[in-house]
Amino acid sequence: MCSHLRRLGTEGQLGPEIGAVGLWWSGAGQNEIDAVALSGRSRTPVLVGEAKWARQVGGARPAAQLRHRRDALEGG
Numbered sequence: 001m002c003s004h005l006r007r008l009g010t011e012g013q014l015g016p017e018i019g020a021v022g023l024w025w026s027g028a029g030q031n032e033i034d035a036v037a038l039s040g041r042s043r044t045p046v047l048v049g050e051a052k053w054a055r056q057v058g059g060a061r062p063a064a065q066l067r068h069r070r071d072a073l074e075g076g
Contacts (some may be wrong), residue, residue, distance in 0.1 A: 001035050001051045014047060015039060024073055031072045045073055 002021055009018035017040040024033045037047035048070045052062055 001049060005035050005037060005047075005049070009037060018046070019043065026069075026072050031069045033066070033069050033073060036073065045070070048073065 002023065005014065005021045008014050009021050012018075014021075014037055018037050019040065020038045020043065021035060024036045025031065033048050034051050035047070035049040036045050038044065039046040048066060050062060050066050
């Protein structure tokens with residue numbers, strides 16, 4: 001996923017100031033985000049994403065977990 005997002009960022013399709021795309025883990029290692037795009041010199045997170053394999057579609061719980069991880073990213 002990150003390689004695809006890096007390509008889109010390089011092509012300018014994620015916004016004009018995307019400077020980095022990669023994985024993120026919290027300092028304690030309990031929160032992980034599969035893809036984070038950072039913008040500008042301030043390296044502000046502007047996009048977060050997860051890639052999950054499952055037998056069925058279920059978006060509410062993974063979305064809530066991703067919001068929790070995003071909040072940990074922004075707070076730390």
